Amino acid sequence: MGNSSSMLTQYDIEEVQEHCNHTFTQQEIVSLYQRFCQLDRNGCGFISADEFLSVPEFAVNPLSQRLLKMLYGLNFKEFVAFLSAFSPRATVENKIEFIFKVYDTDCNGKVSFNDMLDVLRDLTGQFISEQQREQVLTEVLEEAGYQKDSSLVLSDFKKILGNSGLKMEAEVHLD
Template identity: 65%
Template sequence: MGSASSMLTQYDIEEVQEHFTQQEIVSLYKRFCQLDRNAKGFISADEFLSRLLKMVDGLNFKDFVAFLSAFSSKASTPQKIEIIFKIYDSDGDGKVVFNDIIEVLRDMTGSFMSDEQREEVLNQLLNEAGYSRESPLLKNDFIKIFDYEGLRMEMEVPID
């Protein structure tokens, strides 16, 4: 994913509209521009959720939409799991270990939960799924855990 300048064009809209409607794309572009505080045409790690951007150098608009498209209702579960796996696999080694998950949970829960509570919840979740805290999880393990009927990993794009 790149750091090239980005202006919304009809070509950009056509290229990404398999994931969102034209109205949603325009709304996403407005949000993208708000996040691109320096108006450079890409979102730096400081401008966006730095945890999610550990996997990229910066996002132009098309990259931004491609990333978010994994959470659209049109995306398949494997596409969604691919992005979630990349979020947890912060070092890019192809596996997620206990501490990777704890780090994401810490980012998501903040002071709402203590480290002990996070570890207890994660240990219980892993045990119920047939894993232990020593088990490195590969992408296939994520598919096994997340690919079940009724799981909704979707977002709605607010239309301004």
């Protein structure tokens, strides 16, 4: 399974399914493996940043650089686990954990106001001013019972996003 030129065995498929909490069917895992092999042009069992950026939808994503840091050095099994947050079968908790990792770029288990501001900056670009971003973020935090100087841990994120009624869905296209 480490070498992209090999074929997946039934055992490999079941192992990957277990690793990603059964968010993908066996057929979806086979499709993801085929796509992984297409992207892994040098056949090393990992997808490089350049190979990821060859996917147009990924390259134009305003968070692509953050996602690349999360994807760096992933083998196929880890790649599928990464994508599982985008599955319609992923739990809200799994999706929130993924979002938290996007914000927690230094992997210290905390998300600061500046971490959130950086993501908001990536998402909004030049469409709103820095002052507007700070104001919006401050209001959202205060509405959730936090202050600008709060550092949020995963449980805080779960509380805020889980109670917000947000419907968090994205699709993984296997074509």
